[in-house]
Amino acid sequence: QSVLTQPPSASGTPGQRVTLSCSGSSSNIGSNHVLWYQQLPGTAPKVLMYRSDQRPSGVPDRFSGSKSGTSASLAISGLRSEDEAEYYCASWDDSLRGRVFGGGTKLTVL
Amino acid sequence: QVQLQESGPGLVRPSETLSLTCTVSGASVSSGSHYWSWIRQSPGKGLEWIGYLFYSGNSNYNPSLKSRVTISLDTSKNQFSLMLSSVTAADTAIYYCVTAIDGVDVWGQGTTVAVSS
Numbered sequence: 001q002s003v004l005t006q007p008p009s010a011s012g013t014p015g016q017r018v019t020l021s022c023s024g025s026s027s028n029i030g031s032n033h034v035l036w037y038q039q040l041p042g043t044a045p046k047v048l049m050y051r052s053d054q055r056p057s058g059v060p061d062r063f064s065g066s067k068s069g070t071s072a073s074l075a076i077s078g079l080r081s082e083d084e085a086e087y088y089c090a091s092w093d094d095s096l097r098g099r100v101f102g103g104g105t106k107l108t109v110l
Numbered sequence: 111q112v113q114l115q116e117s118g119p120g121l122v123r124p125s126e127t128l129s130l131t132c133t134v135s136g137a138s139v140s141s142g143s144h145y146w147s148w149i150r151q152s153p154g155k156g157l158e159w160i161g162y163l164f165y166s167g168n169s170n171y172n173p174s175l176k177s178r179v180t181i182s183l184d185t186s187k188n189q190f191s192l193m194l195s196s197v198t199a200a201d202t203a204i205y206y207c208v209t210a211i212d213g214v215d216v217w218g219q220g221t222t223v224a225v226s227s
Contacts, residue, residue, distance in 0.1 A: 002156055033213075035215065037215075043219075044206055044217040044218065044219055044220050045157070045206075045215075045217060046217075047214055047215045050213050050214050050215070051213055054213070056214045088156075088157055090157070096172070096173070097170045098159045098161070098162070098170055098171075098172055099147075099149070099159040100159065101156060101157040101158070101159070102156075103156050104156055104157075
């Protein structure tokens with residue numbers, strides 16, 4: 001049972017915009033930044049977003065992040081087949097004094 | 111560019127101690143501005159934070175693992191390590207070492223550990 005809640009699956013067609021959600025609480029997302037990861041099969045998670053809405057260098061601007069209250073979102077515009085992957089959100093939790101994760105959303109590009 | 115590389119046995123017997131090492135390049139484990147952490151991923155439980163350690167000694171571990179976990183630094187080798195005692199099949203996972211540079215995570219490629227007799 002993950003501390004952060006993500007829908008297990010999402011889908012979209014090439015060129016479409018999709019939004020992935022992540023829900024937490026006041027002790028994590030409500031008071032800390034959110035990270036988003038993309039994980040392709042057999043590889044380590046790759047950071048797509050940090051500090052809720054900042055993209056590391058090399059991440060396309062098709063990816064954008066936002067946070068409101070105790071929820072966060074990752075939007076992917078101009079969906080491509082290579083975006084098919086597992087997406088995880090994470091945040092610091094003040095009660096745990098550690099990092100917490102969502103269970104991941106499997107994104108399928110139809 | 112900071113890079114991390116995990117190493118250690120791929121098979122551990124139940125009740126024994128899992129021991130992994132992370133070799134750091136491009137940064138010093140003696141740096142006071144970086145944390146050194148471990149995260150694992152198992153099919154049944156997704157990504158799970160294990161714990162972190164700063165050079166200052168400031169550390170914290172996941173309460174669910176705290177009684178069995180130790181993270182330590184070896185400054186002479188620029189490495190940090192994970193020890194997890196009394197392992198069971200539930201500890202079978204891919205183990206990643208992780209740090210952060212200017213807020214952006216840096217992950218090792220991960221190492222698979224199976225707990226089995």
